[in-house]
Amino acid sequence: MEGARTNNLREVSVRVPKHRLTVFTGVSGSGKSSLAFDTIAAEAERLVTGTYPAFVRNRLPQHPPADVDRIDGLIFTTIVDQRRFTGNARSTVGTASDIAPLLRLLFSRLGKPGAGFSPAYSFNDPSGMCPRCEGLGVVDDIDLDRLLDRSRSLRDGAVRFPTFAPGTYRWKRLVHSGLVDPDVPLRRLPATEVDTLLHAEGLPLDNPGSDYPKHGLFDGVVPRLRDSYLRKTPSRLTAEEREGLAGVVTRGVCPDCAGTRLAEAARDSLIDGRSIADWSALPIGDLRDVVAAVRDPSVAPLTRAIRERLDALASVGLGYLSLSRESRTLSGGEAQRVKIVRHLGSALSDVCYVFDEPSTGLHPHDVHRLLELLAKLRDAHNTILVVEHHPAVITAADHVIDLGPAGGEGGGRVQFEGGPGALAASNTATGQSLRTPLYFREKPRAARETVTISGARSHNLQDVTVDVPLGVLTVVSGVAGSGKSSLITGELPRQHPDFAVVDQAPLRGGIRSTPATVLGVAEPVRDAFGKATGKHPSWFSANGRGACPVCKGKGVIITDLAFLDDVQTGCDACGGTRFNPEALAARLNDRSIADVLAMNPADAATLFGESSAIGRRLRWLDRVGLGYLTIGQSLDTLSGGERQRLLLARHLADAGPSDELRLVLDEPTAGLHGSDVDRLLALCDELVDGGATLVLIEHDQQVIAHADHVIDIGPGAGSEGGTVVFEGTPSALADDSSSLTGRYLRNR
The missing domain is CATH 1.20.1580.10 (ABC transporter ATPase  like domain)
Structure with missing residues (x-):
């Protein structure tokens, strides 16, 4: 491949060996995914798609030609990423x-x-x-105790659901049905009459009121709700209907x-x-x-x-799962490992498999087993490309391509090509990280007090009671499936609601949301443009007057393929900027709104002033390791780890005094290079020294060694876990022979 320019790649030319395990490394945002996924994999998919008839081709994902001078030798390629399985309740x-x-x-x-x-x-x-x-x-049903206010009459609104509220069409049908006296409270009506009012279906009415429809057939409240909301999903629900359903519908295990x-x-x-x-x-x-x-x-x-x-x-560390577990409940890392197993059974060979950080969510004890599976795929005459930060995966590679030297505009260049041994001896950021020894915190901070999680029994937890220290950095470790998340993201905030959880759950808003909107600076930016230009701020919103009329402010044209993933193509009318010509013509300091949204956080903060509210909030993106993003980048393009750090930035920007800050972070190093982990730990130290309490669920040995206090859960996964194996300092954990985490700390 010669002259690759996808995203931030700077005329990259590389030779990727076939039938080998090649790992792409580099700091966050350096261009690893742009090279492996957006160039090699995307171009291979485009060429394969082009071999099908037009009818089939139009129903497959479409990719534009790769922005590269020359690329050859491509083979059939499949991507094994960390996208969660779809929300299909029938998939297990x-x-x-x-x-x-x-x-x-x-x-x-x-x-x-x-x-x-x-x-x-x-x-x-x-x-x-x-x-x-x-x-x-499972079956959904109507909870009559929640649905009905039996102290009221029908006329006064005894049915507590928006579509049966006084004055609505369905309320009139109840009141004028002639089945009951509409002015008598339900509790004073005969039980048989109330039962008919609630459960009748297709009942001919003897004496309906004049306002009742002429057909004279009556369906009760419960069948109406089931037919309208439970047996089918309405295409649109109002906010009132959604809130009403949450209040009256219960979901339980099917009794049959x-x-x-x-x-x-x-x-x-x-x-x-x-x-x-x-x-x-x-x-x-x-x-x-x-x-x-x-x-x-x-x-x-x-x-x-x-x-x-x-x-x-x-x-691959999934022995704690059951085959009946719903696929949609799996994390991105768990979903990816299930996909790996599915590909292992394939009879295909000479396939190129592209993996996105497959070690995410894995304890060091399980990483070597993951490597065995990747080796099996390679040895079956396949080509394996892996985007990774984990030292063990890098060391096991046949070939390494390291990109950098920084993220975003500062990256996109090949820093190293060769074997992992030579990489470790190089002066690149990855080489330095590989040869940096593990340092234990010499003087752990003392807790100012503790809170107790008592009698935790959710999922596989076995009546766990444990103290969580305040005012220090605590890391909760253990093999995948040992019960860490059940204890810390489940039980801790439930028993102590002052702890806030920042995890990798998808963010709301989809393609229209950006780091600027999540961080709360989008509206102030629009206001600043409005003051500078005299236009209404909505002209600078891709969801308002400023939206491109062709793509409706999305920047892409989305084609719905029904049973396949949607296909997105760039909008030619606005060039992907999302805005119409009038909005783009307005200037603030000689920059358009599209120019500003294409800036990284540091440049945007400088434009609006470091001391301004916009500048102060944007600086948090840089401090949590997201300085390479553009503030107008679609959230759909962010990884789970990036979304989590974006939420952390918002939480820190909104937070008051540090001594009131109590945060739980679920694997915050996901997707981080070793040098970026150092920056994250420096931020954690700054917050804790200011009085905050941080509890991190982590596998990264660098983070565990840096902690003030470690709680190790295990000893195994599933039914073999769910107990506290160790509590104390990282150095003491390394000396504990009963802990798998301690064993790997000791041998690092």
Whole structure:
């Protein structure tokens, strides 16, 4: 490849070896993803798509030609990123990993009494799903105690839902139905009359009022709500309807199938005393032993294939999951590892797999097993490209391409190409990070007091009681699935609401939201333009008068492909700026609104004044390690770690005195280079020295060693975890032989 200019790449020319494991490294924002994903993978996908007929091609994701002088030798490429699975409630770990079909086939062969062919064991097939919940395992229902104010009459608004409020169409139908006296409180009406009012369906009315529709058929309150809101999802809900539903609708486990999703015949079909629902509910580590106990030679190839898939899931640290776990509840890192396992079973070879930081969320104990899987993919005559920061992954590479030297406009250049040993000896930021030894904090800060988490039993926690010190930096460690998040993001804020959680959950707003909007500076920026130009501030909003009329202020044209991901293409009318010509013609200090939104935080802060409210808030982006972003960048382009640090910047910008600040950060180093971790730790020290309390859930050994106090959860994952293994200083943890975290700290 020669002369790549995608995003911030500066005429990059590299040779990526085939059938090797190549790792792309560099500081955050240096151009790693631009090279691996947006250039190599995107161009390969574009060329493959071009081989299909037009009918098929128009229904596949579209990519513009790569901004590169020359690129050749591309092969079929698949991206294994950290996008979470879709919100489909019918997708589970079993279906996403392709293990569920194997289990169904096994039960169709050996289950007694037999339920039928393999679809009869599927909750996604009419022959196998529970008829009550239609294979979802849960049912929504109306809570009558919340819905009704029995002290009121119908005329006074006894039905507490917006579409039945006094004066509405449905309220009039109730009042004029003639079924009950509309002026008598519900509690004084006969129970049979209230039951009819609530549950009747298609009931002919004997004496309706003159304002009742002429057909004279009546549907009760509950069927009306179920038909309108529960049996189908309305295309649009008003804020009042959404709030009303949250108040009256309850979701519970299906009483017919007990949440298993399956029909009775499938639930009654057993192998060695267990149903397919029982198998799916077991932790993957336990299920492997159950499958191994099946000795029937007629299904030996089938059980062997199931065990191989289960072993692969366990080998990437997912042994604590069950196959019945909904896919949408998995983190980005967990979802990516499930995808890895699915690709391991592929019969394809000569494929290029592109991975986005696959070590995210993994304890050091599990990283070496991840590397074994990547090596298996490579050894099956595939090419593996990995964007990574983890030292163990970099060291295991066959070839390394290091980009930098900085992020954003300061990056985009190749700093090193070669083996990991030579990289560690180089003077690049990555080389320096690889050879920097682990330093333990010499004098941990003393807690000013503690708060206690008492009797925590959520998920796999085993009645945990632990003290969390205040006024210090605490790190909570342990293998993936040990119970860290259940304890710290679940129980700690529940028992002590003054702790705020900053995690990697998706931010609201989608393509129209930017760091400027999240940080609360978008409106002040528009006001500044308004004062400078005499125009109304809405002219400088991509959601207002200033929006491009073609793309409606999105900067891209979105094509909805229904059953596939939406396709986005740049808007030619505004050049991706989002604004119309009149808005772009206005100037503040000789810069348009599009120019300002294309600035990084430091430049924008300088433009508006370092001491201004805009400047002070923007500086937090730089301090949390997001100085390479542009303030007008779409949130859709940010990783989970970047979103989390953006939320942290907003929280710190909004915060009052540090001694009132109590924060929980869930893996804040996700996506950070070692040098960026140093900056994050410096910020943590500054906050704690100012009186703040920080609790970090982390695997990064650099962070653990820097802590004042460590709480290690384990010893294993799932049912083998959920207990406190260690409490104390990082150096003491390194001497604790019972802790896996301590063992890796000691050997680092």
